[in-house]
Amino acid sequence: MTTADTALSSIPALAKSKEPSSLYKDALRHLMQKQSAIVGMVILAILTAVAILAPLIAPFDPELQLIGKEDGIKKRSAPCVHMLGCSTELPQHVFGVDANFRDFFSRVVYGARLSLVVGFASVTIAIISGTILGSVAGFLGGWVDNVIMRLMDVLLAFPALILAIAIVTVMGPGLINALIAISIVTIPMYARVIRSSVLTVKEQDYVLAGQSVGVPQFRILYRDILPNAITPLIVQGTLGIGTAIVEVAALSFLGLGAQPPTPEWGLMVSSERNQIFTAPHLVLIPGICIALVVLGFNLLGDGLQDALNPRLNRR
Amino acid sequence: MGQYIARRAVLAIPVLIGILFVTFALARLIPGDPCRAVLGEKATDEICDAFFKRVGLDQPIPVQFGIYLRQIVVERDLGESFRYGRPVMDIVVERLPLTIELAFSAMLFATFLGIIFGVISAYWHNSSIDVATMVGANLGVSVPVFVLGLVLQYIFALLLRDTFLALPPSGRINPVIPNPPFYEVWGMQFEDGTSWATFLHFLSNFVFFNTLVTLNFKAFWDAVQHMILPAVAVGTIPLAIIARITRSSLLEVLSLDYIRTARAKGLAEIGVVFRHGLNNALLPVVTIVGLQLGYLLAGAILTETIFNLTGLGKTLFDAITSRDYIIVQGFTLIVAVSFVFINLLVDISYAFLDPRIRLS
Numbered sequence: 001m002t003t004a005d006t007a008l009s010s011i012p013a014l015a016k017s018k019e020p021s022s023l024y025k026d027a028l029r030h031l032m033q034k035q036s037a038i039v040g041m042v043i044l045a046i047l048t049a050v051a052i053l054a055p056l057i058a059p060f061d062p063e064l065q066l067i068g069k070e071d072g073i074k075k076r077s078a079p080c081v082h083m084l085g086c087s088t089e090l091p092q093h094v095f096g097v098d099a100n101f102r103d104f105f106s107r108v109v110y111g112a113r114l115s116l117v118v119g120f121a122s123v124t125i126a127i128i129s130g131t132i133l134g135s136v137a138g139f140l141g142g143w144v145d146n147v148i149m150r151l152m153d154v155l156l157a158f159p160a161l162i163l164a165i166a167i168v169t170v171m172g173p174g175l176i177n178a179l180i181a182i183s184i185v186t187i188p189m190y191a192r193v194i195r196s197s198v199l200t201v202k203e204q205d206y207v208l209a210g211q212s213v214g215v216p217q218f219r220i221l222y223r224d225i226l227p228n229a230i231t232p233l234i235v236q237g238t239l240g241i242g243t244a245i246v247e248v249a250a251l252s253f254l255g256l257g258a259q260p261p262t263p264e265w266g267l268m269v270s271s272e273r274n275q276i277f278t279a280p281h282l283v284l285i286p287g288i289c290i291a292l293v294v295l296g297f298n299l300l301g302d303g304l305q306d307a308l309n310p311r312l313n314r315r
Numbered sequence: 316m317g318q319y320i321a322r323r324a325v326l327a328i329p330v331l332i333g334i335l336f337v338t339f340a341l342a343r344l345i346p347g348d349p350c351r352a353v354l355g356e357k358a359t360d361e362i363c364d365a366f367f368k369r370v371g372l373d374q375p376i377p378v379q380f381g382i383y384l385r386q387i388v389v390e391r392d393l394g395e396s397f398r399y400g401r402p403v404m405d406i407v408v409e410r411l412p413l414t415i416e417l418a419f420s421a422m423l424f425a426t427f428l429g430i431i432f433g434v435i436s437a438y439w440h441n442s443s444i445d446v447a448t449m450v451g452a453n454l455g456v457s458v459p460v461f462v463l464g465l466v467l468q469y470i471f472a473l474l475l476r477d478t479f480l481a482l483p484p485s486g487r488i489n490p491v492i493p494n495p496p497f498y499e500v501w502g503m504q505f506e507d508g509t510s511w512a513t514f515l516h517f518l519s520n521f522v523f524f525n526t527l528v529t530l531n532f533k534a535f536w537d538a539v540q541h542m543i544l545p546a547v548a549v550g551t552i553p554l555a556i557i558a559r560i561t562r563s564s565l566l567e568v569l570s571l572d573y574i575r576t577a578r579a580k581g582l583a584e585i586g587v588v589f590r591h592g593l594n595n596a597l598l599p600v601v602t603i604v605g606l607q608l609g610y611l612l613a614g615a616i617l618t619e620t621i622f623n624l625t626g627l628g629k630t631l632f633d634a635i636t637s638r639d640y641i642i643v644q645g646f647t648l649i650v651a652v653s654f655v656f657i658n659l660l661v662d663i664s665y666a667f668l669d670p671r672i673r674l675s
Contacts, residue, residue, distance in 0.1 A: 036453070154333030157658075158651045159613035166337075166647045169635060170344045246459045250617060253461050254632060269462060273621065276465050277473050284469070287462030295457035302453075 023231070023308070030307040037303025043296035051112040058106035062263040066091075067101040075099055076272075076279040096281050099272065100261070107263040108285055114264050115293055118179050118248045119241040125183035126244075127237055130190025131226070137191065138198030139221050149195070152188035160185045161247060168256040175248075175264065178257035182247045186240060193236050197229030204228075235305045242297030249290050265290050316666060323662045327655055334655070338648045339383045343376070345640050393645035398637050403645040406630060408513055411649075412520035413487060413626035417618065418611040420542050421550035426604055429554045430593075433561025433600075438588060440566060448558060455555030460614045464548035464621040471544060483541050485623035488522055494534045497525050545622045549614040553607035560603050565596040598668055605661030609654035 031037050050057060060066065066073050070091050079096045080086040095104040137148040155163065160182075167181035201207060202225060210220045249266025251257035258264035260271065265286040272282035350363040350372075358366070367373045371382045386392050393403035436448040458466075472484035488494060496519035498505070505512050519525045523542075526535035568574065569592050577587045616628035623629070627646055634642035 150329055150333070153330050154337060157330050157334055157655050158337070158647070159609050159654055161613040161616065162647055162650050163337075165616070165631070165635065166341050166643065169640065169643050170341060242457070249459060250461060253617065254620070255636060266459075266461075269465070273461075273465055276469050280469050280473075283462075283465050287459070287465065290462060291454075291458040294459070295453060298453060298457055 027304070027307040031303050034303045034306065036299045037307070040296045040299025040301075040303060043292055044300060047112050047293055047296065048116065050109055051116050054109050054113050058103075058109040060103035060106040062102065062107045062110040063261045064103075065101045066097070066103065073097060073101055075101060076275060076282060078279070079281060095285050096279070098268075098282055099275070102261075104282065104285065107268060108265070108289060110263040111265045111268065111286060111289060112293075114175070114258070114262070115245050115249070115290070118175065119245040119293070119297070122179045122183040122186070122244040122248065123237050123240045125180065126186040126240065127190050127233060129183070130187045131194050131233070133187065134191035134194030135198050135221055135226060135229070138195035139202065139217070139225065145195075148191070152191050155185065156188045158185070160243075161250060164247060164251060165254070165256065168251060173256045173259065175252070175258040175262060178248050178251040181251070182244050185247075186244065189240070190233065190236060193232050194226075194229055197232055198225055201225045201228045231308050235301060235308060238297055238304055239301035242294040242301070245297070246290065246294055319666050320663055323659055327659050330655055331652065334648065334651045335384060335387060336380070338644050338651070339380055341647065342640060342644045343379075387648070393648070394641040396634070396639055396642050398634070398639040398642070403642055406642070407627070407645070407649060408517045409520060410626050410630050412517065413522070413624055414612065414615050414619070414628060416521060416523055416542065417545055417549065417615055417624065417626060418608060420546035421548075421611050421614075422553065422604065422608055423550075424546050425550040425553035425557055425607065426600075429557025430561050430597075430600065432554075432558040434565060434588065434593060436558065436562040437565035437569065445562075449562070452555040452558050455551045458551065459617075460548055460552065461617040461621060463551055464545070464618055467544045467548055468621070482544050484544070485621075487541055487624050488534060488538045489541075492534045492537050494522065494526060494531060495529065497528050500529045545618050545624060548621070549611055549618045552614070553603075553611065556607065557600060557603055560599050561596065564599045565592055568592050568596040598665070601664055601668060602661055605657055605664070608657050609650075612650050612653065 072089065073091055074097065076099055077090075077093065077097045080090050080093050082088050082092050086092070093103050093105060095108055098104050098107065133148050133152070137145040158166075163185045164178070164181040167184060168177050171177040171181070198221075207220060207224050210224055211217075248257055249264070249269075252264050252266030253270040255270065258267045260267065268286040269283055269290075272279065276283050350366045351358055354362065354366060364373075371379055374382065386394075391404065393407070395402050396406060399406060432448050432452070436445045439445055468484045471480065471482040475481050483489070496516075498515050498519060503515070505515065522538045523535065526532070526538055565588075569588070574587060574591060577591045578584075582591075612627070615626060616631055618624070619626045619628035620632045627649070630642065631646045633639075634646070
């Protein structure tokens with residue numbers, strides 16, 4: 001060991017200097033310190049596990065009508081768990097039975113699958129389209145920017161659900177169409193986020209340097225600009241999944257999304273809504289599930305927003 | 316100031332034209348034959364040709380758009396509903412007041428409580444009250460309107476039905492209670508079919524307004540009771556959002572120097588928080604209130620359906636289920652246009668509240 005090394009390591013701050021940490025490593029650390037974000041992650045982890053393991057968890061096929069297949073089954077019967085003192089003469093149904101003699105627990109479990117898939121899919125479509133539109137608008141500027149962004153303004157002028165209803169009316173009801181409609185109405189949000197990031201990054205020296213040595217425009221956009229504009233998109237996307245799930249559920253509630261007998265939570269609430277006074281569990285359980293999944297994404301999104309913001313004063 | 320308003324108004328024009336184009340495209344894109352949708356399956360080709368000629372569908376698309384623009388802007392005609400066999404405008408006059416009343420009641424509830432919760436939360440920052448309020452706000456934002464509406468019905472109309480907290484689960488007003496329109500009570504004379512008559516009908520359909528001006532307090536109280544649950548259902552998400560925005564905005568303002576000065580010169584705490592703090596913290600809240608008002612119109616579709624209120628939202632829902640596209644088109648247009656105007660008003664109120672904006 002040279003004397004210089006010994007001298008350096010004798011200074012405590014230098015000897016124990018930390019590894020340099022990236023933005024994402026830093027963000028993860030801050031995220032794990034935030035209780036609400038952890039609650040959100042736990043909710044989402046449980047729901048994801050339920051969704052993946054649905055065939056193992058659900059005791060019945062979610063669309064199977066049990067009439068004539070099981071003794072003593074009653075339409076819209078209350079939850080019955082033998083371990084909790086429900087008479088063993090009655091068939092066991094943890095969340096009860098719905099109007100078509102289907103095991104409600106199995107339907108709710110499979111519903112988790114649909115909700116998560118719908119949320120992710122619609123946000124993915126919206127993010128991809130929004131990123132293309134927003135980055136092209138921000139990068140090229142001029143009339144291209146004007147045309148694209150005025151179009152986005154028009155889409156934003158409609159309240160999301162109303163525009164989605166209009167789109168589904170044109171395309172015809174169905175879960176896939178509802179999902180596409182919700183993606184379309186949320187595109188402007190992502191396009192705006194990306195555009196403003198691109199506008200900021202575009203003026204950075206390293207981008208100008210790339211341009212001056214003649215790197216093709218689109219290579220600069222996709223290799224230099226977009227990766228640096230992606231952070232706000234992560235936050236928006238996480239919050240957006242929750243919103244997308246609610247809106248698709250709302251479309252299903254209105255009869256424009258999933259069609260019976262699909263085990264979709266919004267549709268389940270809708271088809272039993274007149275039974276709120278006689279069989280409230282059939283409405284409340286899927287309702288609570290929607291609220292939970294949205295809560296999970298909201299908490300995680302809020303946490304990410306704080307964690308990914310380097311300017312925020314962290315205490 | 317005038318210049319600022321004018322600039323904002325001009326910016327809204329392309330958006331309005333865009334909206335008209337979208338609603339126009341909507342009607343043209345709907346699958347199926349419009350002729351047979353209106354006249355029935357048995358219409359012959361000759362009858363359909365005559366029909367296309369009459370409504371202008373034989374013209375090229377740009378000309379059709381021109382006709383549509385003229386129809387909406389000049390004649391203020393939204394077309395005729397297949398299902399009701401009445402002009403859409405009539406249905407709007409009849410049913411829009413309820414939706415406006417619902418949106419404003421919900422906004423009143425959301426703004427009033429939201430600001431109170433936000434102030435409490437900011438003032439006792441990081442206390443258990445703050446944590447509880449913010450947990451409540453997170454839950455409030457996450458519960459879908461249609462689930463909350465059903466839960467409220469279950470609690471207030473079923474669980475609490477024999478207590479003083481019981482509230483009616485649906486409807487606008489108890490049909491047993493008489494609620495004659497004010498122009499009848501006052502013995503006003505007018506001719507049917509004139510715009511004056513339309514305006515009077517429109518006004519009398521505001522139940523709160525009508526019962527108050529006719530001094531019909533029994534009916535007014537009944538109407539209030541019917542409005543509470545729907546208003547809470549639609550207003551909860553805006554309430555949670557307003558509480559969060561108020562909290563963060565007030566927290567920022569309360570850390571500024573002039574607040575310390577106000578405290579240092581011995582002002583009462585309440586004056587510091589409300590007069591000096593809140594006054595300056597409300598600007599972002601105004602935007603949110605304005606934006607939420609537009610979303611309330613959308614939330615009304617779900618709420619009116621659940622609470623069986625025949626407003627714009629429920630009519631739209633019924634129109635969707637019965638494929639009455641003219642109503643869907645007309646109502647989409649009305650909601651989008653009001654949304655644009657609300658946003659314009661928000662921008663203008665901004666300039667009034669913050670001199671920095673109108674001067675820049």
